[in-house]
Amino acid sequence: MASEYVLELKEITKIFPGVKALDKVSFQLKAGEIHALMGENGAGKSTFIKVITGVHKADGGEMYLNGEKVDFKGPNDSQAAGIAAIYQHVTAYPHLSVAENIFMGHEKVKHGMIQWKEMYAEADKLLAQLNADFKSTAEMGTLSVAQQQMVEIAKALSSNAKIIIMDEPTASLTKNESENLYRIAEKLRDEGASIIFISHRFEDMYRLATRVTVFRDSKYVGTYDVDKISNADLITAMVGREIKDMFPKPEIQLGEEVLRVENLSREGFFKDVSFSVRKGEILGLTGLVGARRTEVIQTIYGVEKLDSGKIFLDGKEVKIKNPRDAIKNGIGLLTEDRSNLGLILDWGIGRNITLTEIEKYGNKVFTNDKAERAAAKQLAEEVDTKAVSIFDKVSTLSGGNQQKVAVSKILASDLKVLIMDEPTKGIDVGAKAEIYDIMGQLAQRGYAIIMISSEMPEVLNMSDRIIVMCEGKITGELSREEATQEGILKYAMAKSLKNTAEN
Amino acid sequence: MKNMENKSILKKITGSREVILLLIVAVLAIFIEIKSGGVFFQLDNLNGMFKNYAVDFVIAIGMMLVMLTGGIDISVGSTLALSGMCASLIFRDHQGLPIIAVFAIAVAVGLCCGLLIGTVISYGKVPPIIATMGCMNAFRGATYLVAHNEWVAAMDFTESYKNFAQKSYLGFGIVNNLLVIVIILYVIFYCILKWTPAGRKIYAVGSNAEAAAVSGINVRKVKTICYVILGGLTGLAGGMFTSLYASAQGNMGEGLEMDCIAACVVGGVSMTGGKGNIVGVFLGALVIAIIGKGLPLIGVSQFWQKAIKGVIILVFVILNVLVQRSVDKAALKRREI
Numbered sequence: 001m002a003s004e005y006v007l008e009l010k011e012i013t014k015i016f017p018g019v020k021a022l023d024k025v026s027f028q029l030k031a032g033e034i035h036a037l038m039g040e041n042g043a044g045k046s047t048f049i050k051v052i053t054g055v056h057k058a059d060g061g062e063m064y065l066n067g068e069k070v071d072f073k074g075p076n077d078s079q080a081a082g083i084a085a086i087y088q089h090v091t092a093y094p095h096l097s098v099a100e101n102i103f104m105g106h107e108k109v110k111h112g113m114i115q116w117k118e119m120y121a122e123a124d125k126l127l128a129q130l131n132a133d134f135k136s137t138a139e140m141g142t143l144s145v146a147q148q149q150m151v152e153i154a155k156a157l158s159s160n161a162k163i164i165i166m167d168e169p170t171a172s173l174t175k176n177e178s179e180n181l182y183r184i185a186e187k188l189r190d191e192g193a194s195i196i197f198i199s200h201r202f203e204d205m206y207r208l209a210t211r212v213t214v215f216r217d218s219k220y221v222g223t224y225d226v227d228k229i230s231n232a233d234l235i236t237a238m239v240g241r242e243i244k245d246m247f248p249k250p251e252i253q254l255g256e257e258v259l260r261v262e263n264l265s266r267e268g269f270f271k272d273v274s275f276s277v278r279k280g281e282i283l284g285l286t287g288l289v290g291a292r293r294t295e296v297i298q299t300i301y302g303v304e305k306l307d308s309g310k311i312f313l314d315g316k317e318v319k320i321k322n323p324r325d326a327i328k329n330g331i332g333l334l335t336e337d338r339s340n341l342g343l344i345l346d347w348g349i350g351r352n353i354t355l356t357e358i359e360k361y362g363n364k365v366f367t368n369d370k371a372e373r374a375a376a377k378q379l380a381e382e383v384d385t386k387a388v389s390i391f392d393k394v395s396t397l398s399g400g401n402q403q404k405v406a407v408s409k410i411l412a413s414d415l416k417v418l419i420m421d422e423p424t425k426g427i428d429v430g431a432k433a434e435i436y437d438i439m440g441q442l443a444q445r446g447y448a449i450i451m452i453s454s455e456m457p458e459v460l461n462m463s464d465r466i467i468v469m470c471e472g473k474i475t476g477e478l479s480r481e482e483a484t485q486e487g488i489l490k491y492a493m494a495k496s497l498k499n500t501a502e503n
Numbered sequence: 504m505k506n507m508e509n510k511s512i513l514k515k516i517t518g519s520r521e522v523i524l525l526l527i528v529a530v531l532a533i534f535i536e537i538k539s540g541g542v543f544f545q546l547d548n549l550n551g552m553f554k555n556y557a558v559d560f561v562i563a564i565g566m567m568l569v570m571l572t573g574g575i576d577i578s579v580g581s582t583l584a585l586s587g588m589c590a591s592l593i594f595r596d597h598q599g600l601p602i603i604a605v606f607a608i609a610v611a612v613g614l615c616c617g618l619l620i621g622t623v624i625s626y627g628k629v630p631p632i633i634a635t636m637g638c639m640n641a642f643r644g645a646t647y648l649v650a651h652n653e654w655v656a657a658m659d660f661t662e663s664y665k666n667f668a669q670k671s672y673l674g675f676g677i678v679n680n681l682l683v684i685v686i687i688l689y690v691i692f693y694c695i696l697k698w699t700p701a702g703r704k705i706y707a708v709g710s711n712a713e714a715a716a717v718s719g720i721n722v723r724k725v726k727t728i729c730y731v732i733l734g735g736l737t738g739l740a741g742g743m744f745t746s747l748y749a750s751a752q753g754n755m756g757e758g759l760e761m762d763c764i765a766a767c768v769v770g771g772v773s774m775t776g777g778k779g780n781i782v783g784v785f786l787g788a789l790v791i792a793i794i795g796k797g798l799p800l801i802g803v804s805q806f807w808q809k810a811i812k813g814v815i816i817l818v819f820v821i822l823n824v825l826v827q828r829s830v831d832k833a834a835l836k837r838r839e840i
Contacts, residue, residue: 303717324719335717344711346777355707356718358700366698409718 005064006031006194007052007083007163012061014047021047024061025220027213029163034185034195036209036226039238040428043215045198049165052196053085054078084161086152086169094141099123101140102155126154130184146177153184164188165196170204182207200428202231214238239429246433247461250440254464255279257315258448259331259417261300264309269295270472273309277417277448282439284463285452288492291469293452294336297419301333302326313416327356332410334403336421336452342406343394350376350390353408360412379408383438400431407438418442419450424458436462456485470494520771520826524786527822528793531815535797542800550679554668554747556792557681558583558740562759563766563788564692564781565733570767571709572726573776574624574631578616579737579763581642583756586612587741588646591655591751594664602664602746609742610735616642617734621727639760647753655751668747681743688736693781705729709776766791769819771827790819 007029014022022044029035039045050056052063054072063070065081072078092101099119100107108115108122123136132150134143140151149169156164166185170178185195185208197208205212205226212229214221214237221237229237260276270292277283285293298304300311302320310317313329320326326333335341343352353376354361361375362368376390385404387397394405403423410418423439424432439462443449453459459466466483468476468491476491536543543549553560562579569576590609594600616638623634657665673683696702707715708725716722745751770787772779794815798808 322719322721323717324721327719333717340711341713341717344707344714344777346710351703355703355715355720358703362700366694367700367703369698 004031005029006066008064008067009052010062010064012048012051012058012063014044014051014056015059020218022051022058023218025215025218027220028223029194029196030211031194032189032192033210034189034197034208036205036212037196037198037215038200038205038212038234039215039221040430043238043428044218045215046167048215049085049167049196049198052078052165053083079159079161082160082162083165084156084159084163085165085167086149086156087167092140092148092151094139096140097136098127098134098138098140098143098151098154099136101151102126102136102158104155106159122158123154126157127151129157129187130154131180144177146173146180149173149181150184153188157188161193163194163196165198167198168200169197170199170201178204202234216240235429239433246429246436247457248433248437248440249282249462250444252280252443252464254281255446258313259300259450260312260315262310262312264296264299264311265307266295266299266304267307270469273469273472273474275467275474275477277450279416279446279448280443281464282443282449282451282462284459284466285450285469286454286459286466286488286492287469289454290471291492292472293469294421295472296469297333297421297450297452300326301331301419327413327415330414330416332413332415332418334406334410334418334420334423336425338399338402338406338426343402343409345395346393348391348393349380349385349387349397349405352394352405353379353390353412356409357412375412376408379411380405382411383407384434398431399427400434403427403431403435404438407435411442415447417448417450419452421452422454423451424453424455432458456488459483459488460485468492468494520823520830521780521782521786523822523826524769524771524783524819527819528786528789531790531793532797535793535801538801539797543797546677548796548800550671550682552792552796553682553685554679556788556795557679557685558744558747558756559759559762559766559791560685560785560788561688561736561740561743562733562763563770563784564688565729565736566760566763567767567770567772567779567781567784568692568705568729569631569733570764570772570774571705571776571779572729573709573712574726574729575764575774576620576635576730576733577632577760577764578620578635578639578642579733580756580759581639581646582613582616582734582737583741583744583759584646584753585616585642585649585741586610586738587745587755588650588655588751588753590742591659591745592649594661595655595659598661602667605664606739606742609745610738613734613736613738613741614731615734616737617731618727620734621730624730625723625726643753650751650753652753654753655745657749660745660749664746665749668743681747684739684743689781689785696781706777709778711777762791763788765816769816769823771823787819790815 005028009025009027011024011026012022013020013024025044025048027048037045047056051058054075054077070081093104102123103119108119120136127134127136127150130150130153132147134147140148143151169181173181185197189195197204199205209226211223212226212234213223214234216238255278257276257278262274264273265271273296275283287293295304299306300320302322302325311320312318318329320329323333339345344355350373354372358367361372373390380390383404385408386401394402397405420439424435427435439449439451451462460483463483464480466478466488467474468478468488470492475494478487532543562583566576566579586609589612590605593608594605620635620638623629624631668681671677671679673680696705704715704720704725707718707720708722712722744755748755766788767779767784768774768787769790770779770783770785772784794812798811803811
């Protein structure tokens with residue numbers, strides 16, 4: 001019996017110990033369509049994909065392929081049925097050639113010998129279809145992420161997949177690379193493949209998809225035609241709340257100046273950077289990629305060495321040679337790279353929180369587990385971390401909750417200045433709102449906050465004052481009232497604008 | 504955030520890793536006991552076993568610290584030889600020295616060796632395996648040099664020094680002196696790793712050195728100190744070694760590093776750092792000792808002993824991997840998706 005849908009899932013339920021990852025989720029994929037799948041992190045998208053590809057077995061519900069009921073026992077079954085998935089993180093063999101990667105698992109073999117010539121020729125043909133600018137003999141590890149993704153797509157093509165699932169393929173691509181990926185996706189669609197496209201980015205969805213399905217909290221929210229739903233409605237569907245509640249910035253009476261830096265310079269990175277931040281103030285520090293914002297704050301925090309310039313705390317000059325000096329002087333850093341620099345993922349929540357200040361709990365020689373745990377628990381609860389216990393490994397938490405642990409960790413120290421480097425990077429919309437709320441509360445408690453951010457709405461809505469950098473120099477300062485997206489961009493591109501004018 | 508005080512299931516499972524290891528050790532010991540016709544568990548035999556392997560037990564502690572930071576030290580055999588030789592030479596020429604002074608000299612030489620290695624690795628940024636490979640040869644050469652390629656023979660030691668390793672006056676006449684040292688050290692380092700900020704810092708550096716640095720921990724210092732401690736413990740072992748064998752030879756302690764690393768690995772210490780504990784290392788060293796002492800007892804030929812030892816070590820490592828995998832799996836099950 002033929003069906004309108006190439007793939008249909010009905011009331012799929014998947015339960016992991018303690019968590020319902022999917023709760024009666026339904027989904028329909030038409031032949032030859034690009035279907036966007038959206039939802040916050042943790043909404044169940046990845047689990048859902050893994051059910052389709054047979055990696056996970058559903059605990060309830062039914063799946064139909066071309067109208068026929070199927071029951072995949074493992075990934076091999078789904079592959080044989082013509083389903084291919086391109087995962088978010090490329091799962092490649094970096095030391096092997098592109099052709100070997102493409103044909104991994106289904107090599108061309110004759111008389112027990114691998115037919116290299118044939119394989120390279122076939123691989124090159126596939127790559128040519130995708131307008132790839134590299135050869136099938138290239139080593140996988142030497143390619144860019146975008147190129148590696150093309151290899152993954154070629155791999156899907158080589159197995160004659162009719163349904164292609166792309167899990168956040170544009171997450172690490174530049175604009176041009178994304179554009180190329182869109183073209184490839186459209187080409188595949190025109191050749192008859194059906195595509196499920198998972199993405200956080202609205203532009204991906206508008207550019208490609210005809211329909212969009214939204215998941216929230218492991219549940220199916222709805223399927224909409226892309227040209228009939230507004231941006232605001234879509235966000236409401238994903239988050240379950242209105243966007244205007246996103247930035248709860250409280251009105252705070254600013255106190256005296258806490259941190260002032262004068263003429264900070266580091267050879268080859270930045271020059272004559274001066275600014276100050278007051279008690280209760282959120283200072284936004286923004287700029288384009290290459291503006292060297294992170295380098296500036298890393299120098300203030302003592303990770304990198306300063307060539308010249310002065311740092312004043314409460315009016316007194318301080319010397320900061322390493323992160324320990326910074327913490328002692330009351331400066332804390334929430335790093336941009338949470339999982340590599342901010343936290344020890346293998347450790348429990350509690351231990352991470354108290355790591356900087358282990359000596360504070362207990363006497364000179366021994367730690368005091370009880371005091372430590374109590375402090376960690378209190379700090380974690382202050383920022384509303386969601387976990388079963390403070391012994392939960394940080395690696396088991398969602399991005400938003402990891403960030404809350406990282407915030408608790410810097411709060412464990414006795415600080416005056418909090419530097420937050422891209423505080424909402426890589427966390428979903430709902431958790432973002434919570435982080436903003438926490439930032440507001442911290443400012444209210446009297447912390448001076450320096451927020452580095454590339455996200456315009458965040459900078460505009462959370463900052464009391466905005467400093468814009470461009471190629472290692474401060475090019476502009478804007479108050480909250482006068483700041484606009486255009487104003488910031490003008491300063492952020494000050495150098496290139498000037499160059500164009502001169503020419 | 505409920506049940507914050509309750510220990511997680513995960514913690515219980517990781518706690519039981521050592522229980523599993525203990526059970527296997529027990530089975531191994533009982534097997535040897537039966538095969539040897541009831542000789543293995545006799546007090547004399549056990550004392551002899553611990554006496555002969557006390558050196559491995561002591562060095563394994565330091566090796567574990569170094570491995571926790573993600574490093575390794577293959578020069579311990581040479582460090583032991585150099586420190587043991589230096590102490591013995593001085594003792595030969597100054598027979599009036601108290602035993603404790605001899606040990607102090609050995610420890611001091613070991614500390615210096617450790618400081619050199621630690622500095623080269625942490626501040627010179629040389630990979631640990633390369634740095635310690637160099638030191639392994641350099642220290643061995645130095646041992647022959649200081650001794651002018653001679654032995655310090657039994658007759659050059661005082662009776663009291665030779666007796667130290669044979670008597671049990673520190674252990675109330677029952678437990679061998681060397682074993683007493685081993686027990687004291689394991690208790691001390693258990694406390695350090697479990698209940699002091701220093702211990703926590705070692706684990707932090709091994710788990711994620713960059714995050715530790717950002718958290719205000721002096722990563723280089725922590726690493727260097729671990730090598731210094733290993734050096735000191737190896738120096739102490741050098742003293743114990745010369746007392747035990749009543750002589751100091753240029754080639755003593757050759758191949759010792761592998762036994763110590765094996766003890767750590769069998770005991771569940773991760774080669775990549777950040778994982779492992781002192782109880783595991785004790786059991787790991789115990790496995791090495793039981794194999795070494797037990798196989799000859801049940802009449803296994805010398806050549807087979809090595810092969811069997813290798814197989815047993817491999818089996819333990821594989822078991823460790825399997826246990827770790829199930830622990831990781833349990834952790835993943837708790838992850839919210």
